[in-house]
Amino acid sequence: MKTLGYYNGKYDELDKMTIPFNDRVCFFGDGVYDAGPSRNYYLFAIDEHIDRFFNSAALLDIEIPCSKSELKDLLQSLVLKMDTGGNFVYFACTRGTGIRSHTYDKGPGNLWVMIKPEVLNDCQKPIKCVTAEDKRFYYCNCKTLNLLPSVLYAEKAYKAGVDETILYRKDGRITECAHCNCHIIKDGIVYTAPTDELILPGIARAHLVRMCKMLGIGVSETPYYLKDLWDADEIIVTSSSNVCMYVDELDGKPVGGKDRETLFRLRDALYQEIIEATDIKRNVRKCG
Structure with a gap:
């Protein structure tokens, strides 16, 4: 795949993906995310990124619908579907889906992943x-x-x-x-x-x-x-x-x-x- 989008178990090229209108991200930006590079289909410092992701969610009372190890396995499997091993890997969890209300019901959130090609910057230029x-x-x-x-x-x-x-x-x-x-x-x-x-x-x-x-x-x-x-x-x-x-x-x-x-x-x-x-x-x- 040239690009990849994932939402609660479904994935496709980014321009073919859609999300529910009532995902709380649409009204409140209500969610957390993390991101990092992959090279040679390997996710660099992925455990650190996942730890920070779960910490951000815990601080905001957002329930990520999988364990850390399950998320790591998912991200690795999705990266391997890309045409190139050098990518920007973004993952997010929104609080959930429901009619717009500032208060919220507790429950598993919606898991997103976005992957696009990106070459690691060697930072040679100021x-x-x-x-x-x-x-x-x-x-x-x-x-x-x-x-x-x-x-x-x-x-x-x-x-x-x-x-x-x-x-x-x-x-x-x-x-x-x-x-x-x-x-x-x-x-x-x-x-x-x-x-x-x-x-x-x-x-x-x-x-x-x-x-x-x-x-x-x-x-x-x-x-x-x-x-x-x-x-x-x-x-x-x-x-x-x-x-x-x-x-x-x-x-x-x-x-x-x-x-x-x-x-x-x-x-x-x-x-x-x-x-x-x-x-x-x-x-x-x-x-x-």
């Missing part, structure tokens, strides 16, 4: 960013389907002709980006925002922190601010599909470029981690 005040609500630690703010911040970046929007709260604290986590390097130390209700606990962020410790690079999970962003030796942006991007322009002004050695050590190690993990499965053959 990106450009703009900044904006973070006006989102306080459920940022849950990967919910309520993504209107992210859509608007992504559009802001698009209209400015750049790649991403870095967000800050009223007090100047840097949180994250429209759809990535943000970090800085200063004096050889990596600073990343703590995993509280203001940011999503990114899987790539967790790998960045672990890799810093493996390489002997100091890492501080503490708040940092706009002033620190501008003074940083390097600015790093991470996501599961873009493991370690670096910023060379912010709000139209040059930034970074002061500690490429630390930056590239991290970037290359993180990219190689994925390559080695997914090469383990290079002999997987498609089935079905």
Whole structure:
């Protein structure tokens, strides 16, 4: 298959899939999701993504209609149906189906999967960013389907002709980006925002922190601010599909470029981690 959509046991090419009108996602964006890359038909860090998915659901009282192991087996089986082994794998669970009402009946949710081809970014080229005040609500630690703010911040970046929007709260604290986590390097130390209700606990962020410790690079999970962003030796942006991007322009002004050695050590190690993990499965053959 060139693309794949799945909904409660049914699957087909994305443009042939439909959902019930009364799925609560249509009225409230009432659900959670997660996503990550596959390479050589192997789902990288899938256990971490599934753990976060179930945690997001538990925080919002959403019942996922399968176990973690069943979901993992399902995702792997669906990836093997694709024409290519390099894909973006997205999965979601909405609260359920019913006549529109702000209150809800407890019960199993609706399970979605979307898979489309995507090549893993080696992050060799710098990106450009703009900044904006973070006006989102306080459920940022849950990967919910309520993504209107992210859509608007992504559009802001698009209209400015750049790649991403870095967000800050009223007090100047840097949180994250429209759809990535943000970090800085200063004096050889990596600073990343703590995993509280203001940011999503990114899987790539967790790998960045672990890799810093493996390489002997100091890492501080503490708040940092706009002033620190501008003074940083390097600015790093991470996501599961873009493991370690670096910023060379912010709000139209040059930034970074002061500690490429630390930056590239991290970037290359993180990219190689994925390559080695997914090469383990290079002999997987498609089935079905």
